[in-house]
Amino acid sequence: xxxxxxxxxxxxxxxxxxxxxxxxxxxxxxxxxxxxxxxxxxxxxxxxxxxxxxxxxxxxxxxxxxxxxxxxxxxxxxxxxxxxxxxxxxxxxxxxxxxxxxxxxxxxxxxxxxxxxxxxxxxxxxxxxxxxxxxxxxxxxxxxxxxxxxxxxxxxxxxxxxxxxxxxxxxxxxxxxxxxxxxxxxxxxxxxxxxxxxxxxxxxxxxxxxxxxxxxxxxxxxxxxxxxxxxxxxxxxxxxxxxxxxxxxxxxxxxxxxxxxxxxxxxxxxxxxxxxxxxxxxxxxxxxxxxxxxxxxxxxxxxxxxxxxxxxxxxxxxxxxxxxxxxxxxxxxxxxxxxxxxxxxxxxxxxxxxxxxxxxxxxxxxxxxxxxxxxxxxxxxxxxxxxxxxxxxxxxxxxxxxxxxxxxxxxxxxxxxxxxxxxxxxxxxxxxxxxxxxxxxxxxxxxxxxxxxxxxxxxxxxxxxxxxxxxxxxxxxxxxxxxxxxxxxxxxxxxxxxxxxxxxxxxxxxxxxxxxxxxxxxxxxxxxxxxxxxxxxxxxxxxxxxxxxxxxxxxxxxxxxxxxxxxxxxxxxxxxxxxxxxxxxxxxxxxxxxxxxxxxxxxxxxxxxxxxxxxxxxxxxxxxxxxxxxxxxxxxxxxxxxxxxxxxxxxxxxxxxxxxxxxxxxxxxxxxxxxxxxxxxxxxxxxxxxxxxxxxxxxxxxxxxxxxxxxxxxxxxxxxxxxxxxxxxxxxxxxxxxxxxxxxxxxxxxxxxxxxxxxxxxxxxxxxxxxxxxxxxxxxxxxxxxxxxxx
DNA sequence: GAGCACTGC
Numbered sequence: 001x002x003x004x005x006x007x008x009x010x011x012x013x014x015x016x017x018x019x020x021x022x023x024x025x026x027x028x029x030x031x032x033x034x035x036x037x038x039x040x041x042x043x044x045x046x047x048x049x050x051x052x053x054x055x056x057x058x059x060x061x062x063x064x065x066x067x068x069x070x071x072x073x074x075x076x077x078x079x080x081x082x083x084x085x086x087x088x089x090x091x092x093x094x095x096x097x098x099x100x101x102x103x104x105x106x107x108x109x110x111x112x113x114x115x116x117x118x119x120x121x122x123x124x125x126x127x128x129x130x131x132x133x134x135x136x137x138x139x140x141x142x143x144x145x146x147x148x149x150x151x152x153x154x155x156x157x158x159x160x161x162x163x164x165x166x167x168x169x170x171x172x173x174x175x176x177x178x179x180x181x182x183x184x185x186x187x188x189x190x191x192x193x194x195x196x197x198x199x200x201x202x203x204x205x206x207x208x209x210x211x212x213x214x215x216x217x218x219x220x221x222x223x224x225x226x227x228x229x230x231x232x233x234x235x236x237x238x239x240x241x242x243x244x245x246x247x248x249x250x251x252x253x254x255x256x257x258x259x260x261x262x263x264x265x266x267x268x269x270x271x272x273x274x275x276x277x278x279x280x281x282x283x284x285x286x287x288x289x290x291x292x293x294x295x296x297x298x299x300x301x302x303x304x305x306x307x308x309x310x311x312x313x314x315x316x317x318x319x320x321x322x323x324x325x326x327x328x329x330x331x332x333x334x335x336x337x338x339x340x341x342x343x344x345x346x347x348x349x350x351x352x353x354x355x356x357x358x359x360x361x362x363x364x365x366x367x368x369x370x371x372x373x374x375x376x377x378x379x380x381x382x383x384x385x386x387x388x389x390x391x392x393x394x395x396x397x398x399x400x401x402x403x404x405x406x407x408x409x410x411x412x413x414x415x416x417x418x419x420x421x422x423x424x425x426x427x428x429x430x431x432x433x434x435x436x437x438x439x440x441x442x443x444x445x446x447x448x449x450x451x452x453x454x455x456x457x458x459x460x461x462x463x464x465x466x467x468x469x470x471x472x473x474x475x476x477x478x479x480x481x482x483x484x485x486x487x488x489x490x491x492x493x494x495x496x497x498x499x500x501x502x503x504x505x506x507x508x509x510x511x512x513x514x515x516x517x518x519x520x521x522x523x524x525x526x527x528x529x530x531x532x533x534x535x536x537x538x539x540x541x542x543x544x545x546x547x548x549x550x551x552x553x554x555x556x557x558x559x560x561x562x563x564x565x566x567x568x569x570x571x572x573x574x575x576x577x578x579x580x581x582x583x584x585x586x587x588x589x590x591x592x593x594x595x596x597x598x599x600x601x602x603x604x605x606x607x608x609x610x611x612x613x614x615x616x617x618x619x620x621x622x623x624x625x626x627x628x629x630x631x632x633x634x635x636x637x638x639x640x641x642x643x644x645x646x647x648x649x650x651x652x653x654x655x656x657x658x659x660x661x662x663x664x665x666x667x668x669x670x671x672x673x674x675x676x677x678x679x680x681x682x683x684x685x686x687x688x689x690x691x692x693x694x695x696x697x698x699x700x701x702x703x704x705x706x707x708x709x710x711x712x713x714x715x716x717x718x719x720x721x722x723x724x725x726x727x728x729x730x731x732x733x734x735x736x737x738x739x740x741x742x743x744x745x746x747x748x749x750x751x752x753x754x755x756x757x758x759x760x761x762x763x764x765x766x767x768x769x770x771x772x773x774x775x776x777x778x779x780x781x782x783x784x785x786x787x788x789x790x791x
Numbered sequence: 792g793a794g795c796a797c798t799g800c
Contacts, residue, residue, distance in 0.1 A: 170797060210799055226798040235800085256798070409794060435795050456795040470794070513797090521799095537796055578799035612794080685800085747792040768793075 004106045027601045058774040059403050074692055085508050088134070088185040096184060099127030101327050106134040108323065112136065112244075112281055115319040116268055117298045119291050119592075123327020126485065128285050129173075129248050130181050133164045133221040136206065137280075142220075142243040147276030149240075160278045161243035163219060166499050167226045167260065170440070171209040171251050178214070178223040200477050204432040209410040210578065211677050227578075228406060233263055234575065238274035244281040250294060251440065251477070251538075253285040253512035255522055263529070265298060269316045288477050289510055293524045295320055297540045311510035317575070330365075330487040332475050336500040343450050345379075347371060347497045349386055361428055365490025367421060367445035369429040371437060372480050375454050375471040380405045380432045387430065406433040406443070412670055418443060435481065438481055442488070446599060449486040449570055453498040457511075460518045461783055462547040465723065465739065467518070468766040475510045479503060519543050521582050527567045555751070558720065566570035576685060579609050580680075582714045582720035582762075587682070589719035590690035600645055601707070604713070607644040608762065608774060611676035615646065615747060616666045638710045639751050639776030640758075641717065645705060648675060653702035708718050714776050718760060718786035723785050726772065727758045734759055734772065737783055748773040758783065 063441040064774065072139055092787070097104060098466055101122060111118050122128035144162025147154050168174040186203035206215035207223040213220060226247075232239070245264060250257055265281050283381035284294060335338060341347035352370060374380050384403045391401040406418040419441075420430045431443050432483045435455050444465075455474050460467045474482075479496065486492025496503065514522065522543075526534045535548060555561045558581060560571030574584035578740045583605050607614055632648065638644040647665075651672060660667040686692050705713075718725070726734035726743050744762065745752045749772075751759065758780040761772035 208800085225798070252796070252797085303795080375795075407794085407798065435799095438796085440796060458795075471795085576800085580798075609799095611797090682799090688800095746794095752792075771793085790793055 004232055004556060008038070012244050012342050016692070017386065055604045056499060058200040059495075078562075084172050087138070088187060089183060089727060096127070096131065098542060100125070100328060101127040101131050102235060103303060104323070104325060105131070106385065108132065111141060111321040111323065113139070113285070115321040117284065117318055117320040119286070119295050119298070119320060119322045120325065121289050121291060121323070122325040123329055124287055124488075125328035126325045128325065129166065129168075129177055130184065132285070133166050133244075133246060134181065134185050134646060136164060136244060136283075137220045138155070141281065144243075145276075145278060146320050147278060149276040155366050158240065158276060160276050163242050164221050164244045165229055165239075165245060166221065166223045166248055167229050167248040167257070169224060169249050169254050169257065170225055171212070171225055171268060173249075174207050174209050174223040174225050174522055175212065176179075178205055178221075181205045181221060212679065214547055223500060226260055230256055230260060230263075230525060231293070231432045231720050233260075237529065238267060239280060240275055242280065243278075244283065246283040247286065248285045251282050251291075253510070253514075255364075255514045255517060255519075258512060258514045258539055258541070259525055261294075261297065261540060265318075265538045268298070288480070288509075290322065290477065291322070293540060297538070304528075308575055329484060330489070330491045331482050332487040332492045334483060334494045334496065336496045336503060337498060339498055340499055340502065343431065344497060345386060347381055348374075348383055348450060348452065349390060351392065351450050351495050352387060352496065355450075356401060356428055356430075357398065358491075359377065363490065366448040367429075368490075369431065369443075369445040370448040370450065371431045371443050371446040371485055372452070373437065373455075374432055374449040374452050375456050377405075377407050377409065379571065380434070383432055386433075399428050400424065402427050402429050404431050406431050406437060406441075408434065408436055411616065411669075412669070415441075418507075421445060426544065437485065438478065443485070445489065447484055447492045449482055449492065449494040449608060451482045451494060451496045453479065453496060453502065458510075460547075461515045461551045462518070462544070464741065465550070466741075466764040466766060466770070470767070473502075473506055475507045477501065477509045479506065488496040506709045508598040514539065514543055515541055517552065519556055520551045522554055523548060524542075524567075524575060524581050527555070527561065528572060532566070542753060554723075555581065557723070558571070558582065560585070576689065577682065579605055579682075583609065584720075586717050587634050587686070587722040588691075589671065590713075590716050591686065595688060595712055595716040595719075597716055598686060599683075599695055600680055600709075601716060602686065602714050603648045604645050604717075605753050606679040607648050610671045610678055612668070612670045612671065614644070614668050615748070616647075616668050623666070627664070630644060635750050636710070637750075637777070638707070638714065641714065641762075641776045642710045643750050646709075647712070648672075648679070649700075649705075650702050652676070652698045653700060655699045714760065714778055715782050716785065717762075717776070718778070718782055721760055721762055722783060722786040724762060724764060724772075725758060725760050728755055741770060743770050745775050746773045749773060749775045751775045751777060 035549040046439075108118065108120070119126060120132065142161065142164065144159050146157060147160050149158045149160070166177070168177065182203055182205035185205055189657055203216060204218060204220040205223075206219035206221070207213070208215055208228050209225045210228065229245070247257060247260065247264070247671050250261070264280070264282050267275075268282060272279060282298070284291075284298065288293070298318055309522050337347070352372065355370060358366060372383075374383060385404055387401065391403075394401070402422045404418040418433070421444075422429050429445065431437070431446070433443070437443055455478065456469055456470045456471050458467050458469050469726065484687050526537055531537050534552070535545070552561065552565065555571065556563070558570075558574075560568060560574050560581060562568050570585070570588060573588055575580055576583040577587055586601055587598070587605065589595055590598040630656070633646045634643055636646055647667070653659065659669055662672055664777060675783050683695055687694055725737045727737060729735045736740055736747070741762070745754070745759070756777040758778050759772065760776045760778045762774035763772070764774060765771050
């Protein structure tokens with residue numbers, strides 16, 4: 001017998017009497033839908049996949065200077081009770097007033113007048129990402145002010161503040177939120193241009209993400225990715241144009257948000273001289289309630305090591321306030337297994353068919369589909385086969401089943417299928433997903449969640465200089481998040497394929513990314529922003545000393561740091577490029593006369609950093625043969641890098657039908673487009689850095705690269721990857737030059753199964769084995785030459 | 792013979 005348990009309110013799932021208050025929201029839902037918003041007012045049903053709400057991209061006209069503009073001096077304050085009279089477009093008033101957050105706006109304003117930092121916990125659907133900045137823009141402290149700032153050149157009058165930045169971990173989130181808030185906040189009819197160019201051509205809302213910037217003159221609210229704000233910190237360490245920074249989704253704990261928190265803490269605890277005495281307000285927003293350590297981090301504003309010039313006497317602690325807002329979530333019944341399951345596939349199958357047989361396909365809230373969380377592609381595909389086989393034995397009269405896989409490497413169309421309702425109404429959808437459905441995308445219609453309790457996580461091992469990708473138990477927080485996916489459209493049920501004891505034994509939260517990844521980039525980011533002693537930099541979870549030490553050494557080898565640990569000119573140049581430090585080092589080497597292969601190196605790096613492999617995995621045997629035939633002319637015996645180069649060169653020479661071209665070769669069109677964007681960005685940066693002349697525009701005719709040229713390119717890559725090399729041992733295994741580990745060439749590599757004198761690999765991942773990925777054939781002698789620092 | 796998910800003036 002399965003044991004039943006309901007979560008308490010702190011788990012983020014509403015129960016008992018809370019259902020009554022939820023029903024209040026339900027009565028208001030038709031209004032919300034009438035104004036064509038999703039029910040939580042901001043979440044796209046297929047966030048991360050659809051791009052339709054992003055508007056036209058890269059239009060230079062809409063780019064306004066992000067620097068200090070002198071015009072706007074704030075908006076007029078509204079009269080009377082703001083609760084009854086929201087500012088902005090009246091069309092959205094009803095929907096905004098129905099949000100759980102609406103009634104708390106005066107409270108939020110009051111708290112931020114009295115405190116520097118507000119930690120706000122608001123569950124999905126509370127409206128925090130869209131409403132909080134709108135609540136604050138009229139505050140007096142939020143207006144731009146002319147002040148005297150002491151700088152290197154003496155006292156200078158400057159404008160400080162006036163804008164609010166809202167950070168997001170993902171680009172789609174930033175752009176869609178900006179569009180949404182622009183509709184709400186901009187008063188319609190003020191400018192005719194709004195109609196022609198969309199809501200973001202004018203008004204008080206803008207965004208800035210990689211490849212896409214829309215910051216109209218007079219922008220008060222700017223949605224940015226975390227990385228973008230870190231980049232801004234490089235040229236404006238005091239964030240002078242901002243009155244407030246709202247850090248959204250901090251619970252995701254990306255490396256960028258951790259670094260950002262450190263810099264914000266420094267600004268908060270500093271003497272504010274760089275801002276002419278004007279304080280910076282910070283709102284930290286989280287969707288999960290476990291924010292104890294975050295609160296402590298910001299309130300412990302101990303200046304030690306963070307502000308050398310500051311006097312150590314009686315500095316007041318940063319005042320941190322805390323507020324929790326209820327979300328709009330239906331109750332979810334949770335079932336654990338009574339015993340640990342011996343076979344996860346078996347348990348999954350039983351659970352799925354039990355749900356399918358016992359539960360109706362529809363109720364008053366809509367469809368009742370199933371979402372199952374599994375660890376990876378392989379598990380998903382084998383489960384799909386089993387389910388489909390078993391579904392054929394279903395008796396007549398029982399609704400049919402449609403199984404839909406959902407994972408990152410799937411093509412756009414295949415991913416889209418998982419979001420659409422089944423064509424036949426009498427068919428139940430079963431979506432088998434990886435972690436992608438936990439945060440990145442929302443599958444509509446889900447009322448049942450099946451959770452296997454595991455996820456694949458990447459973990460960097462500084463000692464070995466490699467990472468592993470293995471299935472590990474998820475955290476409680478993650479389990480709660482998965483459970484919550486069943487209660488977004490109506491009351492739901494969650495079936496956990498593990499015991500309640502197992503649940504209790506799970507870690508409270510996931511390990512933050514900064515503890516799971518190579519801190520090479522993080523350390524360079526700090527060094528470039530003036531942090532001399534990186535070990536003293538305030539971080540919520542500081543990495544082990546050994547990880548930081550390794551990163552410092554590696555940066556020294558790359559030439560980014562001098563012997564005394566200070567950043568070099570090369571290091572400063574490296575941070576200008578939005579690629580990992582070793583790639584940046586390769587770009588710089590490629591621009592020197594010795595290698596002179598910058599265009600080719602940009603092409604290769606664009607392909608590699610565009611996301612997952614541009615070559616899709618092929619499932620069926622027949623399409624494999626077909627694609628392999630097409631891919632033949634792309635494959636190069638020099639290895640994966642020269643194969644990428646050939647691919648992007650042929651792609652950019654293709655002028656007829658690029659989508660068709662990708663389809664034939666089973667190439668990920670999304671990643672290929674991304675690669676072309678990165679290529680354009682890197683080319684632009686290199687021109688700006690005077691590393692090369694403006695290259696000719698596409699399409700350029702394709703000429704296969706000569707073996708001599710590819711040798712030059714590979715030697716150039718060794719400037720960044722000399723440590724990632726291996727030599728063929730007498731027993732035909734590859735042994736790494738550093739560490740003497742045995743590595744196998746990954747099966748996805750064009751060099752899989754081949755024996756070369758030596759190899760260079762850009763990635764090093766332990767899964768089933770110790771695998772080298774992105775592999776090239778090199779000569780052992782080249783490694784020696786590359787380590788010689790004179791070149 | 793194998794593929795968690797994001798991201799960067």
